[in-house]
């Protein structure tokens with residue numbers, strides 16, 4: 001079936017719904033469609049708190065249809081190809097959907113096959129993750145039932161969404177072990193592919209003192225390559241020496257490898273790594289001027305977060321409308337992103353920074369300090385800002 005829209009949005013996640021809502025406000029009669037097979041919509045930042053036993057997982061989900069802005073067509077199909085030369089989007093239902101302007105935001109995908117044994121082990125016998133709705137409550141179950149031994153937390157050798165989350169869940173777990181009176185029986189270990197704890201020096205310094213004070217062992221430039229569930233062992237490879245190390249675990253929190261969604265891999269609109277190739281400031285495609293991209297799928301050299309999307313949405317909307325009206329694209333995104341680093345039940349470092357890794361702080365105090373007020377922002381304010389602000393085109 002062939003249909004056509006003025007603006008087609010591929011992906012109705014954080015970016016897709018937010019951008020549709022804002023566009024609809026600006027051009028109420030615009031013919032806009034979102035293509036996405038999803039029936040449910042997840043507020044993923046809550047998964048850290050679910051994994052830490054602070055929220056039930058159901059608090060992070062709503063029906064997708066209830067969030068589609070009124071007047072926007074929701075096409076529940078899987079995009080299989082984008083043909084930028086013919087300005088067509090193709091789907092698994094053999095639909096051919098033409099567009100005048102295209103916004104690409106299908107997020108990223110988790111590569112469950114990227115670690116040997118992960119697919120089989122996940123969700124069972126202490127192997128958990130907060131990176132997938134189905135397993136997020138298992139994470140809290142595993143932390144709550146932990147009786148001591150090796151608690152191992154990982155960070156993979158790929159770009160991921162929310163680079164702080166692998167540490168946040170570790171801090172929540174470590175605090176729980178202390179509260180439960182079993183800390184002396186636990187060894188908490190963080191194996192990260194990164195060369196340091198955080199990209200921005202100001203926040204890194206606080207995190208370095210936290211791991212020191214709390215007796216957490218950190219191993220850099222190592223990534224998980226295999227889980228031997230039978231013997232409860234995790235195998236890590238050193239990124240430079242390529243040496244492997246086998247680590248026994250009693251609890252293993254895995255941050256799985258991630259990458260571009262499958263249909264984009266051989267597309268004409270992506271860079272060599274498979275991310276949509278856009279100008280980092282205007283968010284317009286580098287070759288196809290009627291295409292824009294934002295969110296986790298775009299090749300923006302900043303941390304992939306919903307907070308980043310909040311600043312990208314007005315830029316895409318402004319520039320797309322400018323293009324439509326033959327004006328210059330004047331809105332510029334500066335790489336702003338934010339990572340509310342939960343360091344305990346009631347403690348949080350509110351990291352905010354830009355492309356240059358320079359802090360871009362909102363509040364009139366030093367945000368590199370752990371604060372209860374910032375924890376309350378994460379727990380109560382940000383979810384409301386998401387559901388009733390961002391997704392409604394208001395924030």
Ligand SMILES: Cc1cc2nc3c(=O)[nH]c(=O)nc-3n(C[C@H](O)[C@H](O)[C@H](O)COP(=O)(O)OP(=O)(O)OC[C@H]3O[C@@H](n4cnc5c(N)ncnc54)[C@H](O)[C@@H]3O)c2cc1C
Nearest residue numbers: 011013014015036044045079106107162295296305306307
């Ligand atoms: C554990 C965790 C903690 C996080 N913590 C924070 C935090 O504290 N702060 C923060 O700002 N961010 C956080 N994030 C990151 C944030 O949730 C993501 O960066 C954000 O949701 C990405 O939005 P997106 O629209 O790019 O992708 P998504 O919201 O993932 O949406 C992508 C959409 O595209 C659809 N799609 C995929 N493939 C296709 C296809 N072929 N055809 C059609 N549709 C398709 C999907 O169904 C989905 O609906 C966290 C994420 C996780 C997992």
